[in-house]
Amino acid sequence: MSFPNPPKAIKLVLLxxxxxxxxxxxxxxxxxxxxxNKEPTIGAAFLTQKCTxxxxxxxxxxxxxxxxxxxxxxxxxxxxxxxAALVVYDITKPASFLKARHWVKELHEQASKxxxxxxxxxxxxxxEDSNDxxxxxxxxxxxxxxxxxxxxxxxTSAKTSFNVNEVFIGIGSKIPDNSPVTETRPxxxxxxxxxxxxxxxxxxxxx
Amino acid sequence: MSSFHRAERRKSVxxxxxxxxYAPDTIPQLAGLEKPQEHNLHxxxxxxxxxxxxxxxxxxxxxxxxxxxxxxxxxxxxxxxxSNSTLTIEQVKSWCQEVNSGRIQHFEDAQVYVxxxxxxxxxxxxSKDYGIDLTPKIMFAQSDLLSLLVKSRVYKYLEFQSLxxxxxxxxxxxxxxxxxxxxxxxxFTDQSLSLLTKRYLMKFLKFVLEDxxxxxxxxxxxxxxxxxxxxxxxxxxxxETSQINELIYSIGLCIKPTTKTPEAIARIRRFLVSFNxxxxxxxxxxxxxxxxxxxxxxxxxxxxAGTTYKLNTALTDxxxxxxxxxxxxxxxxxxxxxxxxxxxxxxxxLQSSYNEITxxxxxxxxxxxxxxxxxxxKEWMADQECSAMVVFPPESLNSQNKTSIQALIQNGGTxxxxxGQSIWYLTSFEQDSIKAKQDLxxxxxxxxxxxxxxxxxxxxxxxxxxxxxxxxxxxxxxxxKLGKSLQNFVPKETLEIICKFxxxxxTYVLNDLSNVINPTxxxxxxxxxxxxxxxxxxxxxxxxxxxxxxxxxxCKTIYQAITGSDDDFFDVDFExxxxxxxxxxxxxxxxxxxxxKTSDNDMAIASSDDExxxxxxxxxxxxx
Ligand SMILES: Cc1cc2nc3c(=O)[nH]c(=O)nc-3n(C[C@H](O)[C@H](O)[C@H](O)COP(=O)(O)OP(=O)(O)OC[C@H]3O[C@@H](n4cnc5c(N)ncnc54)[C@H](O)[C@@H]3O)c2cc1C
Ligand SMILES: Nc1nc2c(ncn2[C@@H]2O[C@H](COP(=O)(O)OP(=O)(O)O)[C@@H](O)[C@H]2O)c(=O)[nH]1
Ligand SMILES: [Mg+2]
Numbered sequence: 001m002s003f004p005n006p007p008k009a010i011k012l013v014l015l016x017x018x019x020x021x022x023x024x025x026x027x028x029x030x031x032x033x034x035x036x037n038k039e040p041t042i043g044a045a046f047l048t049q050k051c052t053x054x055x056x057x058x059x060x061x062x063x064x065x066x067x068x069x070x071x072x073x074x075x076x077x078x079x080x081x082x083x084a085a086l087v088v089y090d091i092t093k094p095a096s097f098l099k100a101r102h103w104v105k106e107l108h109e110q111a112s113k114x115x116x117x118x119x120x121x122x123x124x125x126x127x128e129d130s131n132d133x134x135x136x137x138x139x140x141x142x143x144x145x146x147x148x149x150x151x152x153x154x155x156t157s158a159k160t161s162f163n164v165n166e167v168f169i170g171i172g173s174k175i176p177d178n179s180p181v182t183e184t185r186p187x188x189x190x191x192x193x194x195x196x197x198x199x200x201x202x203x204x205x206x207x
Numbered sequence: 208m209s210s211f212h213r214a215e216r217r218k219s220v221x222x223x224x225x226x227x228x229y230a231p232d233t234i235p236q237l238a239g240l241e242k243p244q245e246h247n248l249h250x251x252x253x254x255x256x257x258x259x260x261x262x263x264x265x266x267x268x269x270x271x272x273x274x275x276x277x278x279x280x281x282x283x284x285x286x287x288x289x290s291n292s293t294l295t296i297e298q299v300k301s302w303c304q305e306v307n308s309g310r311i312q313h314f315e316d317a318q319v320y321v322x323x324x325x326x327x328x329x330x331x332x333x334s335k336d337y338g339i340d341l342t343p344k345i346m347f348a349q350s351d352l353l354s355l356l357v358k359s360r361v362y363k364y365l366e367f368q369s370l371x372x373x374x375x376x377x378x379x380x381x382x383x384x385x386x387x388x389x390x391x392x393x394x395f396t397d398q399s400l401s402l403l404t405k406r407y408l409m410k411f412l413k414f415v416l417e418d419x420x421x422x423x424x425x426x427x428x429x430x431x432x433x434x435x436x437x438x439x440x441x442x443x444x445x446x447e448t449s450q451i452n453e454l455i456y457s458i459g460l461c462i463k464p465t466t467k468t469p470e471a472i473a474r475i476r477r478f479l480v481s482f483n484x485x486x487x488x489x490x491x492x493x494x495x496x497x498x499x500x501x502x503x504x505x506x507x508x509x510x511x512a513g514t515t516y517k518l519n520t521a522l523t524d525x526x527x528x529x530x531x532x533x534x535x536x537x538x539x540x541x542x543x544x545x546x547x548x549x550x551x552x553x554x555x556x557l558q559s560s561y562n563e564i565t566x567x568x569x570x571x572x573x574x575x576x577x578x579x580x581x582x583x584x585k586e587w588m589a590d591q592e593c594s595a596m597v598v599f600p601p602e603s604l605n606s607q608n609k610t611s612i613q614a615l616i617q618n619g620g621t622x623x624x625x626x627g628q629s630i631w632y633l634t635s636f637e638q639d640s641i642k643a644k645q646d647l648x649x650x651x652x653x654x655x656x657x658x659x660x661x662x663x664x665x666x667x668x669x670x671x672x673x674x675x676x677x678x679x680x681x682x683x684x685x686x687x688k689l690g691k692s693l694q695n696f697v698p699k700e701t702l703e704i705i706c707k708f709x710x711x712x713x714t715y716v717l718n719d720l721s722n723v724i725n726p727t728x729x730x731x732x733x734x735x736x737x738x739x740x741x742x743x744x745x746x747x748x749x750x751x752x753x754x755x756x757x758x759x760x761x762c763k764t765i766y767q768a769i770t771g772s773d774d775d776f777f778d779v780d781f782e783x784x785x786x787x788x789x790x791x792x793x794x795x796x797x798x799x800x801x802x803x804k805t806s807d808n809d810m811a812i813a814s815s816d817d818e819x820x821x822x823x824x825x826x827x828x829x830x831x
Contacts, residue, residue, distance in 0.1 A: 046363070066510035071248075071517040075287050075503040077364060080495065190591055191494075192367045192485050194357055 007050065010175060011081055013063045013111075015103040016088035017096040018070045021122040024158035025088065026062050029168055034159050053172045060084075060168065079110040084117070084171045091121040091155060094136045097145075104149050116174045118152035118167055119145060125157040248517055248534060252541035253279040255769060256532060258522060259549025261289035262498045263746050265505035266762040267547060269359065271769065272512035273779045279540065280506065280514050283521040283552050287506060290314075290551055290712070290749050291342050293499025293623075296321055297334040299708055302341075306710060313550050313748045316640065317710040324705060331625070338496040338623040339577055339708065342749045343615045343632035345370060345596065346491045347477050348484035351759040353491070356501070359777050364504040366494040368621060369486060372588055372595040375457040376603050376650075377449060381587075381657055400450075407444045411454075415476045428469045436471035437464055456600040456611050460753055462636040462718060463610045464601050470719050477756070492594045492615075495622040498749070522546075522554045527742060545769050546743045550732075553745075561745060564735040568715045573751045574643035575710055576633040576651060581703035583618040584629045586661040593620030599650045606649040610636040613753050614654065628705065636718060636751055640711050647709065655702050714748035720757040723750065726764050733765050744768055 014022040027033050030047045046063040063082070068074050087103045089096040100119060107117060121142050127135040139155065146153035152170050156163040254277040257268045265287075268280045282289060286298065290313070294302060303317035325332055346353055346367075356362040374381045400408070417424045431439050436459070440451045455461045459474040466474075481489040493500050510516055517536075524533040525546065532546070533539045553561050587595040599612040614633045619626035633650055637643035715732050716723055722730035729735075732745050744765055750757055763773040 066507055067513075068507070068510045068516050070515070071520075073516040073518045075506060077495075077500065077503040077507065190368065192369060192491060194353075194362045194367060194485070 291498035293496030
């Protein structure tokens with residue numbers, strides 16, 4: 001049994017306080033859309049999006065928290081094999097920036113060592129014009145944390161789409177070209193593809 | 208009928224439960240801030256409160272949630288899975304302490320031994336490199352839970368691998384006569400069998416695979432309802448003990464010789480119909496852990512549908528008049544409909560109700576021994592696979608075991624332990640727990656000496672011995688096939704053990720699952736009623752069953768008790784349904800390289816790579 005791999009799939013997870021705009025960033029990146037309070041009705045809660053950087057194509061599998069971050073109840077499954085993470089905060093909410101630090105630490109503990117992390121200060125549109133009094137986290141603070149922890153750093157707006165694609169391109173260009181594909185290592189059991197549904201026989205007996 | 212009227216199917220998740228900001232009023236100082244603030248539950252009300260994140264509870268939470276029910280799901284532990292958890296070694300240690308201090312009901316007598324190895328700072332492996340299941344399970348390729356995983360899309364969170372090798376221990380050695388065949392046909396065409404035996408086996412195979420509605424089959428089963436499968440096979444089909452044993456204990460995974468014919472036939476049938484559904488193997492195992500991993504998947508699905516999750520939280524009080532629940536985090540929440548309570552999560556004030564409900568029910572003991580060894584045990588596994596089953600039939604061990612011992616072996620390739628190691632999960636169904644321990648230890652020792660025999664410089668030994676082997680068959684094909692003469696020849700090596708862990712679990716689910724398959728308010732915990740807790744539904748402790756059979760039925764029973772019907776159980780139109788179009792139908796042009804993105808909402812991890820799957824549409828019935 002061996003299944004050829006489609007374009008390199010990268011599991012990307014989102015982390016950050018509730019309401020900083022994680023789901024909105026995904027929606028913007030995947031559908032180029034922004035809707036107040038709307039999440040897609042998808043069973044799996046991860047979206048895929050291809051992203052071409054130079055001559056390499058990456059297929060992001062983007063896992064949203066599905067709200068399980070609210071009471072710090074993310075399951076180990078969420079972090080497992082994640083190759084990239086966005087740690088998102090809201091630049092108008094200082095508390096969300098403090099939380100970002102926690103999530104970076106959590107990633108260091110739970111995720112694989114070589115995970116690529118981008119720190120993302122969202123809702124840039126709110127401070128864009130002369131509305132500067134809304135900004136509560138300065139660019140410098142964000143940059144500083146990113147440097148300390150060796151993270152990529154962006155300020156974005158899911159609402160206006162400012163800098164959103166850049167986050168994903170930035171991560172994509174840091175993904176090593178030939179990261180080993182674990183599935184094809186012979187000593188590992190082959191993965192069974194359940195997405196091709198077998199014909200269910202009507203006389204199936206199992207309960 | 209329940210009076211519960213569900214809200215109309217909700218339109219989007221966020222419309223019902225928009226993200227809420229929990230920014231604290233005062234911003235804490237940066238220094239020393241390690242953890243996010245523990246929030247209280249800021250929810251005014253919910254429809255259903257589910258306590259315990261075990262597999263059944265998690266499936267029910269997801270099923271309710273996808274039908275628009277507002278669910279709050281909590282667990283009094285800090286990790287997911289409850290009685291079905293997949294634990295790290297550290298978690299196992301503290302779990303044992305909790306059990307032995309009486310804080311986790313229905314578990315008893317936990318013992319754990321861990322070598323110092325994993326604590327050395329230089330040690331390559333750490334506690335969290337291990338995922339140890341409290342209820343190890345295997346999944347038949349044709350089974351209702353697997354169908355549900357596909358239907359609910361939860362399979363997307365999981366990785367499945369195949370398991371083909373079912374070894375049976377008899378006459379002091381392991382064998383796999385037909386259970387590691389590559390097709391149903393091959394199962395019964397072992398060259399060493401006589402023509403007559405083959406004919407009887409074929410006849411039996413035909414009987415088992417016959418449509419369940421077939422008149423003759425129904426009649427035969429009904430007539431033999433009280434006949435043990437052993438008698439049935441020996442009298443009706445003239446089979447011999449060794450074939451019968453393999454059919455009953457290995458293929459059928461029955462646990463005792465008194466298993467009645469209908470149950471055993473149902474069990475043998477599930478093995479046979481599972482062949483060639485996804486490939487030439489009957490069984491799948493999920494990577495990184497079994498039921499613990501699958502419950503996490505359903506919890507995630509439930510969360511996507513709007514369920515609120517909070518671990519490390521217990522119910523402390525409930526006022527049935529006001530329907531007001533109070534929690535250990537000091538919050539109180541109105542529960543509009545029901546409370547679903549796992550037996551490990553029962554608060555003190557509900558204990559007497561639970562005792563009353565379970566008073567007249569038969570209690571079943573399950574004893575387990577889990578051993579992590581420094582060997583990959585490849586010798587027991589089929590090529591390319593990382594798991595195997597070993598079964599010890601009754602009376603096969605020196606301890607005179609009355610029931611069978613079932614052992615699931617998984618090595619590092621399944622992600623449950625580091626490479627070069629494996630976890631052995633041994634289960635005993637013996638009701639006397641002292642006897643159960645002896646049986647388990649005895650079976651473990653047999654496995655230990657077998658794997659040492661198998662893996663110690665085999666090539667050298669065999670080169671010399673193969674030449675005198677007249678039968679011409681290779682001695683090391685697949686299984687533990689070393690003859691007795693070699694057993695004493697091979698030098699003694701010791702098996703390095705990293706962790707040894709044992710406990711006993713209790714459940715009110717009977718071993719034949721009859722009170723789950725046909726639940727009544729007499730026999731099943733979830734349907735029993737008491738006066739003072741109408742709103743409360745207790746769930747069952749996990750059954751002794753090594754497969755996932757019975758799980759979906761349990762979930763539907765509870766679902767129905769809440770909503771009045773299970774007709775719409777996971778009846779959801781996912782927006783990503785288009786992925787089930789035939790491969791290639793939905794392909795995007797790949798030439799648009801000028802675009803940054805190809806808008807591609809196909810959610811499949813491996814959507815179009817099944818062309819080389821030889822029999823994607825399942826097993827053809829064989830001609831007889
Ligand atoms: C491990 C396991 C345990 C099961 N336990 C039961 C059970 O206790 N009761 C049950 O009705 N179904 C049980 N089933 C399910 C059973 O195989 C059928 O799927 C189910 O009974 C549906 O009814 P049927 O008439 O279509 O089944 P069929 O497969 O047509 O069964 C034929 C007849 O045998 C009876 N039967 C089947 N299995 C058992 C059994 N284990 N014990 C007693 N009678 C049985 C059925 O009620 C039916 O009358 C079990 C299945 C498995 C794999
Ligand atoms: N102004 C503005 N609002 C945003 C932005 N991103 C998200 N929001 C809003 O913030 C709220 C929370 O967004 P959501 O994506 O649900 O956050 P999540 O909880 O982190 O997933 C919603 O009301 C969004 O409309 C943004 O870039 N600018
Ligand atoms: Mg969100």
